[in-house]
Amino acid sequence: MKIHRVQTTPFTDQKPGTSGLRKKVSVMRTPHYLENFVQAVFDARPDLHGGTLVLGGDGRYYNREAIQVILRMAVANGVSRVLLGRGGILSTPAASCLIRKYRTQGGIILSASHNPGGPDEDFGIKFNTPNGGPAPERVTEAIHARACELEHYRIAEMPEVDIDRLGRIQVGPMTVSIVDPVDDYAELMQSLFDFDRMRALFTEGRFSMRFDAMQAVTGPYARRILEEMLGAPKGTVVRADPLPDFGGGHPDPNLVHAQDLVQAMAAPDGPDFGAASDGDGDRNMILGRNFFVTPSDSLAVLAANAHRVPGYARGIAGIARSMPTSRAADRVARALGVEAFETPTGWKFFGNLLDAGRVTLCGEESFGTGSDHVREKDGLWAVLFWLDLLAARRESVEAIVRDHWRRFGRDFYTRHDYEGLQEDGARALMQALRRRLDTLPGQRLGDYTVTHADDFAYTDPVDGSQARGQGIRLLFGDTARLVFRLSGTGTSGATLRVYAERFEADAARHGDTAQTALEPLLAVAREVADIPGHTGREAPDVVT
Ligand code: G6P
Ligand code: ZN
Numbered sequence: 001m002k003i004h005r006v007q008t009t010p011f012t013d014q015k016p017g018t019s020g021l022r023k024k025v026s027v028m029r030t031p032h033y034l035e036n037f038v039q040a041v042f043d044a045r046p047d048l049h050g051g052t053l054v055l056g057g058d059g060r061y062y063n064r065e066a067i068q069v070i071l072r073m074a075v076a077n078g079v080s081r082v083l084l085g086r087g088g089i090l091s092t093p094a095a096s097c098l099i100r101k102y103r104t105q106g107g108i109i110l111s112a113s114h115n116p117g118g119p120d121e122d123f124g125i126k127f128n129t130p131n132g133g134p135a136p137e138r139v140t141e142a143i144h145a146r147a148c149e150l151e152h153y154r155i156a157e158m159p160e161v162d163i164d165r166l167g168r169i170q171v172g173p174m175t176v177s178i179v180d181p182v183d184d185y186a187e188l189m190q191s192l193f194d195f196d197r198m199r200a201l202f203t204e205g206r207f208s209m210r211f212d213a214m215q216a217v218t219g220p221y222a223r224r225i226l227e228e229m230l231g232a233p234k235g236t237v238v239r240a241d242p243l244p245d246f247g248g249g250h251p252d253p254n255l256v257h258a259q260d261l262v263q264a265m266a267a268p269d270g271p272d273f274g275a276a277s278d279g280d281g282d283r284n285m286i287l288g289r290n291f292f293v294t295p296s297d298s299l300a301v302l303a304a305n306a307h308r309v310p311g312y313a314r315g316i317a318g319i320a321r322s323m324p325t326s327r328a329a330d331r332v333a334r335a336l337g338v339e340a341f342e343t344p345t346g347w348k349f350f351g352n353l354l355d356a357g358r359v360t361l362c363g364e365e366s367f368g369t370g371s372d373h374v375r376e377k378d379g380l381w382a383v384l385f386w387l388d389l390l391a392a393r394r395e396s397v398e399a400i401v402r403d404h405w406r407r408f409g410r411d412f413y414t415r416h417d418y419e420g421l422q423e424d425g426a427r428a429l430m431q432a433l434r435r436r437l438d439t440l441p442g443q444r445l446g447d448y449t450v451t452h453a454d455d456f457a458y459t460d461p462v463d464g465s466q467a468r469g470q471g472i473r474l475l476f477g478d479t480a481r482l483v484f485r486l487s488g489t490g491t492s493g494a495t496l497r498v499y500a501e502r503f504e505a506d507a508a509r510h511g512d513t514a515q516t517a518l519e520p521l522l523a524v525a526r527e528v529a530d531i532p533g534h535t536g537r538e539a540p541d542v543v544t
Contacts (some may be wrong), residue, residue, distance in 0.1 A: 001171075003155060006032070006154075010148050011033060011036050013148035014040065014143075014146075016135070016140040016143065018347065018537050019126060020126025025123045029062070034069055038069070039150055040143045041127045042073065044143045044145075044146050051077050053074055053105065053108065054104050054106070054107030055107065056085030056090025056107075057089070057090065057179055058113075058242070063110050063425050068161065073154065073156075075158065077154055080174060080461075081175045082174065084178050086178050086180060087181075090457065091217045091379075093380070095128065095132075106129050107496050109128060111126070112281035113256075114241050114251055114253075115279070116249070116251070117244035133376065135348070136465070142245050158171055163307065168180065182225075186224055191311065193382075197388065198391045202232045202389070208227070209272065209273040209387070210261060211237045212240050212260065212275070213276075214253065214257075215246045216242055216251040218380055219240035220240070222380060228349050231363040254542070255292060255543075258285060265289060270290070272288070275287065276368070281380060288397025291397055294544075295367050297401060297411070298363075302385050303361050306334075306390045308393070309392070312361075315338075316336070318333065318336060318353070318360065319341070320341035320350050320362040321343070321364065323342050324471060324497070326411040326501045328408065344487070355462070358462070359372070369381075387507075399494070402510065409503055411504075413501045415500075416498045416540035416543055417543075418497075418535050418540050420541075421494045421496060421535050425494075427486070432534070436453070437454060438453075440453040440528075441453055445527070445528055446527075455468070455470070455471070455472055455473075456469075458470060471484060472484040481499075481502075482525050484496065484499075485499075498531070
């Protein structure tokens with residue numbers, strides 16, 4: 001087998017963002033671009049030489065081509081074994097599961113998560129470390145530094161590998177083990193949840209569910225687990241075939257992009273339980289009949305009920321949430337007498353806490369929930385957790401959430417997104433807020449008085465690493481809070497996210513909608529940040 005040393009020019013824009021390197025397909029296809037990044041990964045992770053690499057992606061456009069390139073480069077860089085999902089498919093949590101279970105030296109996951117796919121859309125690549133989690137900043141920095149200085153990459157000359165057949169293929173000195181993408185993951189789910197109890201829910205016939213795979217990677221996982229293993233009727237999983245362009249949709253499970261499901265759940269004879277996952281299977285949305293569970297509440301409800309589920313029956317060590325996620329989970333942690341952590345946005349910040357055994361459950365407002373079973377957030381896991389809870393409690397989704405609010409109080413919560421903004425305007429808005437941080441405390445804004453204002457900074461309690469500039473927080477006593485941050489996952493323009501929350505202990509007031517309950521606070525947000533002035537927008541594009 002011939003190994004080529006190909007000359008390349010350094011690419012300085014290969015800095016991984018919140019979740020890996022995401023670019024338009026056209027950029028990824030620039031000659032040497034993908035290769036440059038992959039070589040930087042191999043150089044930054046010398047133990048891949050002679051080691052095992054997990055490889056797979058969400059099946060989006062360019063996935064299969066990229067897999068072939070990475071296989072050729074893996075041989076050239078001395079990888080001894082690649083564990084590849086059949087067809088190049090692995091959901092992000094399933095990849096994390098394989099990396100951990102087979103004690104590999106890490107994995108390369110091809111995905112741009114919930115961003116649209118197709119020739120004119122997005123592609124992404126990220127490296128996960130041997131704990132199964134997204135590379136922490138010191139690793140992504142090393143990869144980036146290497147990408148900026150590379151002059152050559154190594155690639156083998158070899159025929160295409162047939163990635164669609166299970167089994168082992170020998171390519172030169174490297175073994176490619178092509179595995180079923182679902183098997184190991186399904187086994188892990190069986191070890192956590194009561195499959196008999198969930199099966200009974202379906203076979204008794206009084207319960208119905210709809211899972212929207214959004215034509216993305218969770219289709220095969222949900223079909224196998226829900227329909228084949230748990231006996232849910234065929235057709236429970238809709239839009240189940242993964243397509244390279246996700247059917248032209250935006251594979252993001254929220255109230256805007258999962259409209260079909262939201263409508264189905266509003267029908268009088270609609271399903272009892274609705275759920276959806278995103279492009280690569282790590283996000284989740286949970287719905288009851290005509291009832292939306294905000295992700296922040298979902299985390300809190302799962303934590304409060306974890307003792308009912310086999311995998312967590314012995315209790316949880318602690319709960320972590322990202323800073324913009326509502327403080328509902330903190331109330332549960334307090335009641336359970338376990339530690340609560342507030343981390344910057346991005347799943348990677350949970351890694352150390354999970355590895356150190358400080359937390360069991362984690363969640364983010366961005367439709368991410370997970371536990372120490374893998375080191376990624378896990379969409380289907382969250383859905384199965386809810387399903388197991390419904391089977392254990394035999395109550396509706398809405399009843400479980402309302403009961404939760406009665407016990408703990410309700411944290412009204414919403415997020416308003418202003419998308420596709422001019423970067424200058426968005427940055428100026430944040431800068432203007434930052435300049436006022438010292439003078440805001442004590443000021444009265446509408447009905448609220450600012451008691452604390454900062455730009456969120458975090459010191460990791462396990463390794464002391466620091467992250468600054470993670471979003472502006474305005475606290476109004478212990479009840480209300482506003483957070484402003486710019487999205488770290490977009491590929492064009494800037495997105496401003498405004499997060500608003502207010503605690504309400506009085507159960508008589510829990511019936512309001514979040515938008516109504518939060519309108520006065522949102523008016524404060526618009527004014528204090530001068531959103532119309534800086535962005536030219538009167539209203540958000542997406543409200544969740
Ligand atoms: C990805 C990460 C999440 C994070 C989210 C934030 O999905 O995996 O951990 O919460 O990005 O996205 P944003 O666009 O708000 O930066
Ligand atoms: Zn995702």
